[in-house]
Amino acid sequence: MKLMINGKEIQVPDSLQSITELLEHLNLNDQIVIAEVNQDIISNENQSKTQIKENDKIELVRFVGGG
Amino acid sequence: MLNIGPYSFSSRLLLGTGKYPDFETQKKAVDASESEILTFAVRRMNIFEATQPNFLEMLDLKKYTLLPNTAGAKTAEEAVRIAKLAKASGLCDMVKVEVIGCDKTLLPDPIETLKATEELLKEGFIVLPYTSDDVVLARRLEELGAHAIMPAASPIGSGQGIINPLYLKFIIEQTAVPVIVDAGIGSPSDAMIAMELGADGVLLNTAVAGAKDPVKMARAMKMAIEAGLLGYEAGRIVRKETATASSPLEGLSVK
Numbered sequence: 001m002k003l004m005i006n007g008k009e010i011q012v013p014d015s016l017q018s019i020t021e022l023l024e025h026l027n028l029n030d031q032i033v034i035a036e037v038n039q040d041i042i043s044n045e046n047q048s049k050t051q052i053k054e055n056d057k058i059e060l061v062r063f064v065g066g067g
Numbered sequence: 068m069l070n071i072g073p074y075s076f077s078s079r080l081l082l083g084t085g086k087y088p089d090f091e092t093q094k095k096a097v098d099a100s101e102s103e104i105l106t107f108a109v110r111r112m113n114i115f116e117a118t119q120p121n122f123l124e125m126l127d128l129k130k131y132t133l134l135p136n137t138a139g140a141k142t143a144e145e146a147v148r149i150a151k152l153a154k155a156s157g158l159c160d161m162v163k164v165e166v167i168g169c170d171k172t173l174l175p176d177p178i179e180t181l182k183a184t185e186e187l188l189k190e191g192f193i194v195l196p197y198t199s200d201d202v203v204l205a206r207r208l209e210e211l212g213a214h215a216i217m218p219a220a221s222p223i224g225s226g227q228g229i230i231n232p233l234y235l236k237f238i239i240e241q242t243a244v245p246v247i248v249d250a251g252i253g254s255p256s257d258a259m260i261a262m263e264l265g266a267d268g269v270l271l272n273t274a275v276a277g278a279k280d281p282v283k284m285a286r287a288m289k290m291a292i293e294a295g296l297l298g299y300e301a302g303r304i305v306r307k308e309t310a311t312a313s314s315p316l317e318g319l320s321v322k
Contacts, residue, residue, distance in 0.1 A: 026114050027117035029116065031158055034155050035155075036152065040254060061111050063135065065084040067084075067106055
């Protein structure tokens with residue numbers, strides 16, 4: 001399945017169903033990651049319920065140091 | 068106590084988390100500052116790098132209230148999106164609205180700041196807008212329902228200190244919500260002056276992160292803010308142009 005993540009085109013296994021599974025695939029699941037799918041912001045508690053599909057535009061962001 | 072919306076804090080020092088030399092120093096500086104509110108920015112992840120050490124994940128999040136900023140936003144719409152992304156983490160509902168209107172001075176865009184504040188208040192956020200030292204804007208933000216006003220002392224990261232104490236005082240006197248002096252603080256004396264002017268708190272980052280010894284500077288800032296608050300509450304003496312002796316003139320034994 002082809003996804004656009006943070007502006008880059010990426011191939012991921014078709015078996016990935018949810019944001020949670022995508023984060024596990026990217027080895028990002030032990031971090032605090034916030035997701036936006038096709039411009040819908042997904043609350044972190046809904047990541048496992050949020051389906052992903054071919055051509056989705058996904059933004060993955062996190063908290064970084066700032067003032 | 069510093070009361071912001073439904074929250075109460077015993078510390079009046081809000082600390083930024085950017086630009087520290089390393090996480091170990093940063094952790095010690097945060098401890099030394101005794102700050103309870105820490106600011107963060109929201110940024111895209113590098114999805115190809117699985118191990119990305121992150122300061123947030125080193126913290127005991129029960130001990131701190133997170134204050135994400137909307138830095139990077141140039142419009143109200145962008146600021147609202149960043150705030151919503153931050154809130155989606157489930158870790159915070161406060162936000163520092165920061166909409167930069169000038170790349171050279173990093174001064175905020177007052178109109179976009181006002182719009183973003185209005186929208187985020189509607190969405191139920193606890194909103195702390197970063198502003199210039201404009202008393203009229205501060206009042207307009209308060210009228211909208213902003214939970215605190217955060218005027219800059221001088222340009223972000225400049226360390227120039229409080230360049231317009233008079234205008235800051237106007238804001239402090241004319242708004243009922245907490246006024247937190249944000250940006251431009253360089254030294255403990257700057258933070259103390261802000262508190263002596265009657266500010267409710269101080270937000271700073273570079274002054275600690277960029278100090279030769281950030282841990283020591285964090286402690287100095289904490290102490291300066293406490294001293295400034297005490298001084299403000301105690302009420303300073305009136306300035307006079309002439310001297311008045313502190314020792315009695317009566318009973319002098321020498322001629």
